[in-house]
Amino acid sequence: MIHVRIQYFAILREQRGQNEETLATAAATPTALYEELRARHGFTLPADRIRAAVNETFVAADAPLREGDRIVFIPPVAGG
């Protein structure tokens, strides 16, 4: 198990009901962690529509997660 900090934005923040949390997980990748959280919190967006950032940098969906990582899941963006 590793401990990671997750920050939530936009639709995920509303569906989670909080801005951030720290948790222990056995998930090895952002996609695995998202699926775990989606099952727990009922996020409506499927994993294939979510990008991930680790420590404020975009990463691949199958990038390795490490102890202490700060993770943000990025729902479809809509700037401009």
Added chain:
Amino acid sequence: MFAIAAEPIDPAALQRRLADARAGACVTFEGWVRNLNEGQTVGALEYEAFVPLAESEGTKILAEARAKFDLLGAICVHRTGLLQLGDMAVWVGVTAAHRGAAFDACRYVIDEAKARLPIWKKEHYAGGTTAWINCATRGGAADAAKPQF
């Protein structure tokens, strides 16, 4: 310079920062909050950003524009928070010796900004419903507009 701004954008002040004796062209783009999206009447918009990543990605977009086009200066500022109809959501300004590069670069910056910045938009509709744009998971965008209360 790229920035996320929680306060109203001052386009005149930003344009003054682009002043350059070598510039023969300055192209600017202003994105405004409009009253209609996909058939629904919009009353207000809320923008939310993951600021550190938006700023690093925005800075990267401006660097790409400078590498692709013959620019002298490039600035982009994007708002966060609650915006009303007519408010400015985003401002892009670029300068170049000639207009071709300035037009092309301005278009590049706003197109990439819309596609890549971790910024989200929640529309507030007449009648009290809201929706996070591009985040619908079934039916049309209208189906995603859930009652706020």
